[in-house]
Amino acid sequence: MRYFLKKTVALVITLLVAAFLTFLAFEVIPSDAAMAKLGMDATEEEIEALREAMGLNRSLPVRYGDFLLGALRGDFGESTQYGLPVTELLADRFGVTIGLALLSFVLIVGISVPLGIFAARTKSKAGEGIIAFLTQTMMAVPPFFLGMLITLLFGIVLRWFTPGAYVPAGENFFGFLGFMIFPAMAVAIPKIGMSVRFLQSSLKEQMQADYVRTAKSKGCGRRRVLWSHVLRNALVPVVTFLTMVMAEILAGSIVIEQVFNLSGIGRLLAVSISGRDYPVVRAIVLYTTAVVVLLNYGADLICRYLDPRIKEI
C-alpha cells in the first residue's frame, strides 16, 4: 500500500512537471500566438489588442494555472491552422493511432515471444549467427522505408490492400484489420528485432541461474523448467521492456501514419509543427507524455505484484 501511494504521488508530480515543461517550451518562442495569427504585416496595435483578448498579457504563473485547468477539462484552446477546438481535432484522430498502436503491440508480442524462446534455446553457433544477423537487419531498416516497401509489395504489386484507403473500425472491423495490418507490420518489424534480442539475452541469463540447475537435478523436464521457472523469473524485466516498446510504438506511428496516409495523432503533430500550430502541438505532446508516464506507472505496479521484493523507486 505504501508502495502504491508513493508511486501515485510520484506520478502526479511527474505529470505536473511534464505539463509545465510543455507549457514553458512554447513560451520561449519569440513569436507568440497573436503574431502567428495575424501574420507579418499586422500593426503593433492590432497585435497588442489581440494579445489582450487572448489573455497573453497576464503573468506566467496565471497562464500556467489556466493551461492546467484547461488541460484537466480537456480544453486546449483553438487550433490556429484549422480554427477548430483542439480537443475536437484530437478526438477524431485518437482512434486511428490507438488502433495502430494496439495492433502493432499484438504483432510484436505474438511474434517475438516464440522467436525469443527459440533463439534462447539454440545452441549452435551458426544458428546464433543467423539470428543475430536477422535481428540486426530488422533493427536497421528505417520504419518508413519498410512502410514504403510494404506498400510497394502488398499494395501495388500484390494488390492485397488499397494504399491510402483507410477503413474506420466502426464501419467494417475486418476491413479495418485488413488495412491496418500493413502499417502495423511496418511499426512492428524493427521492434520485433529488438524484442527477440532482449528476450534471448534475458532468458539465457536466467537459464544459467542456480535455480535452473536445481530444478533440472530434481528431475524437472526441459519444458517445465522453461515455462514454470525461467519464464516466471524473466517476467519482470520483460514487462519493463514491453512498456518501453509501447512508448516507442507511439513515437514510431508518427512517421508510419505519414507513410500510409492515416489521419492519426502523429500525422497531425507533424503537420502542426510545420504549420506552427502551437496549441495543437502542445496538446499532443502533453497527451503522449501522459500516456507514456501512465504506462510506466502501470508497469511499476505490475512488476511489484509479480515480484514483491521490489522496493521503492
Place this chain on the structure above:
Amino acid sequence: MNVTGWLKKDGKWKVNRIIGVVLVGLAVIVSLTGCFYTPYDPDAMDATLKNASPSLSHLFGTDNFGRDVLSRVMKGAGTTLLVGLAVVSIGAVGGCLMGAFTGYFGGKADLILMRVNDAVAAIPSILLALVFVGVFGSGTVQLVAALGILFIPSFARVVRSGFIVQKELDYVKNARLMGAGHLRIMFVHILPNIKSSLLSALAIGFNNAVLSEAAMSYLSLGVQPPHASLGRMLSEAQPYLFRAPWNAVAPGLMILFSVLGVGLLSLEGGEKHE
C-alpha cells in the same frame, strides 16, 4: 592485432563481422567519394529525363525532376552520416562529462541529474526532437543540436555506471596516493577502462542518430531542400513509388546498409569482451 585474427575465431570466419566490415566500408567509400566526385551534378535537373528507369548512363535511374539518383545518394549519404557523427559526438562528449562527474563524485547532484535523465529517457526521443524543432524551427543545425542533446542521457548512463564500478578499484586508490588529481584520474585513468561499453554505446547511438535524422528529414523537419539527405530523398520519392520505385529503394538501402554494418560490427565487438 592482425586482421585475420580479428575476422577469424577457432579457424572459422566470423561471417557477421565480415559482412559488417564490407557494409561499413561501402558506406564510407560511397559517402567520401560523394564529397569530391559524383557522376552528375546532384542538383542538376533534366526535364527530358523524369523518372527514367535505371540504365547504364543513370545506374539508379532519375527522380521526378530528372536528377541522377546515384549522385544524390552519394551526396545524401554524406549529409546523413555526417549528421549522425555530429549528433553522436555531442551526445558522447556531453554524456561522458555528465556521467563521469556524477558517477565519480556521487552525492545530491548525481541523484537529481539521474532523475532528470530517467525522465528524459522515458519519453521517446523522436517526440522530443519534434518539440525542439517546433520551438526552434527546422533545419540541419537545429536537428543536430536537438538530437545531440537528446542523446546525452543514454551516454551519461553508460559512463556513470562504469565509473561507479571503476572508482572503487585499487588502481584508482593507487593513483590517488601517487598524487593524481581528480580530473586526471577521471579522464586519464578511468575513462580508458570503460572503453568497451562506451564503444558499443557509440555504435548504438550512431545508428539511432542516422535513423532519427532520416525520420525527421522524411517528415520535412530536418535537412531542408535543396540539400540532399537520404531521409529527404525518401519523402520526395514516395508519391512516385509506383512509377519510379528506384527513387525510394536506393536511398533506403543505403541507410539500411550503413546502419546494419555498424550494428554487426558492434555486435561482435561486444561479444568479444564478455
